[in-house]
Amino acid sequence: MFSGAPEVIILGIIFISLFFQVFLLITFFEKKENKLTKVKKGGPTLFSVCIIVPVWNEERTLRGTIESLLALNYPKDKLEILVVDDGSTDNTLSIAQEFEHEPQIKIFSKENGGKHTAVNFGINQTTAELVGCLDADSFVDKNALQEIIQVFQNPDMMAVTPCMIVKSPKTFIQRAQKIEYTVGALLKRIFGDLSAIQVTPGPFSIFRRKVFEDLGLYKKAYNTEDFEIALRMHKHGYKIGNAPRAFVYTTTPATPYRLFRQRLRWVQGNLLNLIDYRELFFRVQYGHLGMLILPMAVVYYFIALFISMYSVIHFSQWVGEKIGKVSAAGITPPNFNFDWFYIDTSTLSLLAVLLFIITLTLISFGIRMTRERGSLLELVSFFVVYPILAPFWLWRAGIDLLRGKHNSWR
Numbered sequence: 151m152f153s154g155a156p157e158v159i160i161l162g163i164i165f166i167s168l169f170f171q172v173f174l175l176i177t178f179f180e181k182k183e184n185k186l187t188k189v190k191k192g193g194p195t196l197f198s199v200c201i202i203v204p205v206w207n208e209e210r211t212l213r214g215t216i217e218s219l220l221a222l223n224y225p226k227d228k229l230e231i232l233v234v235d236d237g238s239t240d241n242t243l244s245i246a247q248e249f250e251h252e253p254q255i256k257i258f259s260k261e262n263g264g265k266h267t268a269v270n271f272g273i274n275q276t277t278a279e280l281v282g283c284l285d286a287d288s289f290v291d292k293n294a295l296q297e298i299i300q301v302f303q304n305p306d307m308m309a310v311t312p313c314m315i316v317k318s319p320k321t322f323i324q325r326a327q328k329i330e331y332t333v334g335a336l337l338k339r340i341f342g343d344l345s346a347i348q349v350t351p352g353p354f355s356i357f358r359r360k361v362f363e364d365l366g367l368y369k370k371a372y373n374t375e376d377f378e379i380a381l382r383m384h385k386h387g388y389k390i391g392n393a394p395r396a397f398v399y400t401t402t403p404a405t406p407y408r409l410f411r412q413r414l415r416w417v418q419g420n421l422l423n424l425i426d427y428r429e430l431f432f433r434v435q436y437g438h439l440g441m442l443i444l445p446m447a448v449v450y451y452f453i454a455l456f457i458s459m460y461s462v463i464h465f466s467q468w469v470g471e472k473i474g475k476v477s478a479a480g481i482t483p484p485n486f487n488f489d490w491f492y493i494d495t496s497t498l499s500l501l502a503v504l505l506f507i508i509t510l511t512l513i514s515f516g517i518r519m520t521r522e523r524g525s526l527l528e529l530v531s532f533f534v535v536y537p538i539l540a541p542f543w544l545w546r547a548g549i550d551l552l553r554g555k556h557n558s559w560r
Contacts, residue, residue: 157498163453164501170446171508177340178515194303197279199229199295199356202272204265205246206236208286211401212245218289220252223296231255232272237262242286265352266368266375273362282356288400289317290354297396298356308361308388309380310396311338311347312354315520317399323409325528326535327402332516332524335394339519342392346439348447349377350390354398361388372556374419381427384439394519410543417451417547418556424448451544458541 201219205212212233219231231254233246249255260271269283280302284290294312301310313335316328341347350357355376365386371378383390403409424444433440513532517524550556 159456160498161501163457164498164505166449166453167505168501168508170442171505171512173442174337174340174512175508177343178336180343194300196225196228197299197302198277199224199280199282199299200272200276200278201229201231201354202269202276202281202283203231203233203286204236204268204272204283205233205238205242205286206262206265206268207238207240207242209238209241209245211287212242213248214289215284215286216246216249216255218292219284220249220254221292222290222294223292224299226254229254229295230276230278232275233257234268234272235259236265236268264370264373266370269375270367273367277359279359280356281359281362282354283352284354284398285352285400288353288398291397291399294354294393294396294398295356297393298354301391301393302356302358304389304391306389307358307391308383309350309355309357309390311342311350311390311392312396312398313338313392313394313520314351314353315397315399315522316402319402319528321404322531323406323535324402324404325525326531327409328522329513329516329524329528329532330536331400331402332520332522333513334516335520336512336516338392339394341438341443342390342394344438344443345389346437346443347390347392348380348384348439348443350380350383351376353400354396372419372422373415374423377420378423378426381423381430384436385427385430397520406539410539413540413543414547414550417543418550420447421451421547421551422556454540454544455548458545 203212203215203219208215216231216233222229231252233249233255235243235246235258237260243257243259246257250257256275258271258275260268272283273281280299290312298310298312301307314331315335316324316331319325319328338347361379361383365379365382365388368375369378380390403412424447430436430440431444513524513529
């Protein structure tokens with residue numbers, strides 16, 4: 151199966167992946183009592199909460215986003231919603247103004263400056279104890295805020311992330327992302343148990359106001375401000391938790407090009423932020439985040455580059471061998487005979503199968519945790535889309551990084 155390949159490297163990659171995935175499974179199955187989610191007697195403290203909705207040309211989804219916030223199962227006198235229009239050029243502002251009669255909602259408009267400036271503008275307009283953001287292409291479950299509030303009963307918890315789910319996937323690309331997001335939700339829960347959550351995503355991550363008072367507001371951070379602020383919090387010893395039942399539904403790119411543009415921005419921004427926060431690596435005081443999670447993120451990036459390069463080279467050699475079998479009489483079609491009773495029992499092949507089985511196990515746990523239904527088509531799309539498309543944005547991000555080129559938000 152791997153004949154002619156640098157077997158030592160391939161074997162090392164498989165062992166690293168197996169170690170990490172087995173570690174994740176063990177952590178998941180520990181089922182230790184999570185003190186972060188215990189609610190004190192007498193019921194949870196109900197904090198005042200402000201949700202900021204930064205918008206720029208979001209006329210297609212904004213109405214549904216606001217309606218989902220108004221439907222939250224939380225005392226209305228404890229919740230305010232700030233819609234901050236960042237210089238939209240479509241009907242976004244007029245749609246937001248349809249909700250001005252709601253006492254919980256305030257509408258603001260400012261010159262275009264990027265998402266982080268819109269969120270910072272909103273933070274400066276509120277005195278709420280807890281402050282969060284909801285992207286205008288996302289929609290919250292009615293009980294999501296209550297689930298997050300329970301995690302905040304721990305006074306040391308400074309931010310809480312939700313469980314993100316892909317909303318109504320329709321295209322092959324979106325179905326692939328649905329599986330990715332279910333695995334991501336599982337990882338968030340595991341990383342929360344390890345105090346190693348490395349990103350506070352825009353869809354409904356909530357912070358104590360003290361975070362912004364002590365550490366400052368959002369930075370542009372190469373258009374990945376949700377990653378940077380999480381690293382900044384870890385650097386200063388601030389805890390980030392997860393509420394695995396705080397469901398938030400988000401729309402995702404529907405085409406390969408839109409997915410490529412989004413992931414290119416994410417990967418390049420994350421790499422640049424990791425460089426800026428390189429002091430977090432291999433420092434015992436940063437726990438599992440510094441000793442395992444961040445280093446593994448970098449290792450997986452280079453593994454993906456190597457695997458993609460090797461696959462292209464190996465496939466090119468295979469094609470060359472077939473072309474080389476042209477006879478003097480003409481082209482001889484390649485022989486694709488397949489022996490159904492042949493099983494490759496080499497060590498590498500068996501380990502690769504084991505890795506695949508563990509990956510399927512993680513996916514199944516993620517699907518169960520998010521209470522979503524998985525389908526064979528979604529699984530197939532996941533294992534087709536990412537091996538084919540991911541190398542393009544991974545290599546492009548690395549090349550742009552070396553060239554000093556930064557990709558824009560839009």
